[in-house]
Amino acid sequence: MSGAVHNAASPPSAAPPRTARADDARAAGRDLRPLLVLPGLAVVVALFLYPFLYGLFLSFEPLEGGALANYIRFFSENRLYGTIGTTLWLSLPITVLNVGLALPVAYALRVPSTSQRIITTILVVPITLGTVLAAQGLLSYLSPQGWMNRALLDLGLIVEPIRLLHKPAAVVISLVITGFPFAFLMMLSYVTGIDPTLARAAATLGAPAHRQFFRIYLPLLAPGIAITFALCFVQAFAVFPSAVMLGAPAGPTRVISIAAYEAAFEDYDYSMASAIALIMGAVQLGVVAFVLGLRNLAYRGPVASGKG
């Protein structure tokens, strides 16, 4: 709108010099188009880099003690450093479970079919729900008076309600519900990207189904499995809502994000909270780097065959 006003207001002779200048810049070999990246860069700096650096510096300015006091405290208090182990102990098995389930299901559904479409559609729903809604739903579903226990009791399969809530098991279930569809959709796109003729060729060369999978599909899927694992792990590692709502946030599911939350919003020690957040990031980065490092050992070229 302002541009239109400007054009209308400025005399017609105002336009040519600007065009001429742009032409000059192009003639001189100065392409100004890369400048278009600046707005995006500004957003990244403002929303990611600045908070990150702010938190980094904040973490070295503890309420009391030297620059490293927060870190020293974190690694000397069991209830703090212990959260790393707790979080890994929850998130790694969940990730293995999610990817481990997603791979065979995606492999079984690799040929496009009606059932592939239906299952894919059904699985997209939990992704859209988000962890909070899934946790909320499980809270009533798994409770001693919930559907599951009522049904099992009425069927006479159990004598007293199974208590799953406020234990790590409930957190695992909730994170599988939200994490599995994500892992499945990723694995499905990797599996269907592999030329099915390769397996047919292996079959004519004498490879039964399991060897077609282990000798052809698995090596070609390895990089995709690594990426899926890394992304699923990051999601599971940052678990907060389900650990608080479904788990035992004071005990076995006291994950690292809970420790950061307590530092920030119960102790009002933002410096400590920043330090915990950075340690959390470093652990994630370590695991992801390790997994992607393994990926480099696998074949990473095209997964089709031939020139056709």
Added chain:
Amino acid sequence: MQNFGELRLDRISRHFHTHAALRELDLTIKAGEFISLLGPSGCGKSTALNCIAGLLSLTSGEIRLDGKRIDPLPPEQRGFGMVFQNYALFPHMSVRRNIAFGLEMRGIRRAEVNQRVEKALKLVRLDNLGDRLPGQLSGGQQQRVAIARAAVIEPPLVLMDEPLSNLDAKLRIEMRHEIRRLHNELGLTTIYVTHDQDEALSLSDRIVVMRDGVKRQEGTPEELYQRPATLDVALFMGFRNVLDVNARQDGVGRITAESGAVRLGALGQAPSGPAIAAFRPDDVLLAGEEGQPAHVGTVEYCGRDWLADLTLPDGRTVLMRSPHPLTKGDPIRFTVPPERVRVFAGEEALA
């Protein structure tokens, strides 16, 4: 390597939902033969090949190898080598490992595997490229690896599914020789699927022409080239001139085919009445006063010769391949030797 006598296809059919891709195909392949399944796309030739390989199950019919039924077996238990149109080389394995794959699946000792792989590499002239990945090879080289991989397991039968269609014209002719050389040197039995009549003619001992899932004709390349049994086979074999005529038996084994001002002689038997006469542009010859009158239309220069449209007095067109240059608009007279004209009537004339 000939550890079998014959493979017999007994009325094999394959339906996809309600569509019959392959209908009651009967075929016997003897050890050492090179057989081509020839036809346009969608004729069922690839379906037939996949059924033989075990990659598609049969809707009905039986496949027997020396009398033993093999159609219920999965592909890995049939042990036929297959060369795919897109080669289907395993992209994460070196050329050597690709070729070794089939041998490893058979549990052959490593020393023997290595020895046979080296021999196969030499045979396809790739001995210096054994450690490359398929992605680092040219199309022709990938094709050789695919053939070596299928042949190294010494299968009773090698199945090739349009293996040359992804190569450029020059390489295609080279690889054609190569395939026939390997077939002979290794004593293979080959079933070759193609839509290219030149490939089929030059490679095969026997050709099966297919259309709409049905075998239309089976015979040696010479038989098919000279005596196509039906119009559609004739069209596929280069009989590009097709005229609606009235046929009449003119003595034993002689036919006269007339249509307007055109009168052609032909050999064979035909019921009197409407029919179709077909002949190749190559068999149209310049003639004296006794020939058929026509005018020269467009002339194409083809290197060795000229391809001309001849316009008949009634406006129809006949293609002629001439060793001499022709001038557009000139009146000429032409003739076609009777032994080169095929007359199809009734069902034979359906194209």
